[in-house]
Amino acid sequence: MGRHVKVAYLALGSNVGDRAGQIEHALRLMSEAGVLVCRRSALYETEPVGMSAQRWFLNCVVEVETELMPLALLRALKSIERRLGRRAAGPQPIARRIDIDIIVYGQQVVRLPELTIPHPRLAERRFVLEPLRELAPDWRHPVTRLTPGEMLAQLNPAQKNSGLRRWPRREPAP
Numbered sequence: 001m002g003r004h005v006k007v008a009y010l011a012l013g014s015n016v017g018d019r020a021g022q023i024e025h026a027l028r029l030m031s032e033a034g035v036l037v038c039r040r041s042a043l044y045e046t047e048p049v050g051m052s053a054q055r056w057f058l059n060c061v062v063e064v065e066t067e068l069m070p071l072a073l074l075r076a077l078k079s080i081e082r083r084l085g086r087r088a089a090g091p092q093p094i095a096r097r098i099d100i101d102i103i104v105y106g107q108q109v110v111r112l113p114e115l116t117i118p119h120p121r122l123a124e125r126r127f128v129l130e131p132l133r134e135l136a137p138d139w140r141h142p143v144t145r146l147t148p149g150e151m152l153a154q155l156n157p158a159q160k161n162s163g164l165r166r167w168p169r170r171e172p173a174p
Contacts, residue, residue, distance in 0.1 A: 007038075008064050008073065009104040009136065011119070011128045015048065016097045019058035020167075026080055026098050027062065033076040039063040041131030047163030057096075058167055061103065061131035070110050070117060073102060103128060107142045118142065123151045126162050 014022045020043060027037050040062040048054045066073055077100040084098045103119045110117040118141055122128060132139070133148035140147055146154070 004067055004069075005065050006067075006106045006108075008066060008102060008106070009132060009139075010062050010064055010077070011059065011099075011101045011103050011125075011131075012062065013046075013057045013059040013099045013127070014097055015055045015057040022084055022098050023058060023060060026084060026100060029080045029083060030064065030076075033080065034066055034068055035073070035076065036065045037062050038065055039135055041134045043167040044127060044131060045163075045165050045167040046127035056163065057127070059127045059131065061128060061135055063135050070102065070105050070108065070115060071112070073105070074115050077102065101128075103132065104139070109142050123154070124159060126152065126155060126159055126164055129155075130164060 012023050012026055014020075016022075023043070027040070030037055041060045044059050046057045046059050048057060068076060081098050081100055101119055102115070102117055103122055105117045108117060119125075119128070122132075122141070123144070123146070129148045129152045133152065137149060138147060141151070144151075152160075
């Protein structure tokens with residue numbers, strides 16, 4: 001029986017403590033969970049969306065290969081978030097040590113109560129679309145057939161003007 005390996009794109013973000021260090025730690029833990037990180041975008045510092053005054057996030061997108069099916073991948077990523085100290089969010093958005101979202105899983109469309117793929121807010125998030133375009137400029141959304149660049153062009157003015165900049169620095173360890 002052949003292996004079932006899928007390419008997926010994951011978005012990672014952190015706005016607490018050593019943001020870059022926490023992203024690096026999450027990437028190391030992924031390999032232990034059966035998720036091979038193949039390529040990664042640059043880090044982008046991004047303005048918090050829908051949150052009160054908080055520290056800006058560091059975000060990136062990674063291309064991974066995994067044999068895990070979508071729900072098993074979700075469970076593995078949530079376990080990594082918990083290991084790195086992520087608390088469950090309440091009704092209000094909170095600061096996050098680490099946030100890992102499945103953005104794309106092959107060309108699959110998944111609609112379950114606990115998981116929607118492609119990510120339901122992908123087309124609204126500049127902080128995901130910019131790094132996704134960096135890694136996969138020709139990828140097309142399986143429903144809308146739009147590329148990341150085409151989705152970026154359709155952002156509303158507030159989304160287009162949200163704070164986002166390439167982040168060249170490395171933070172000191174706490």
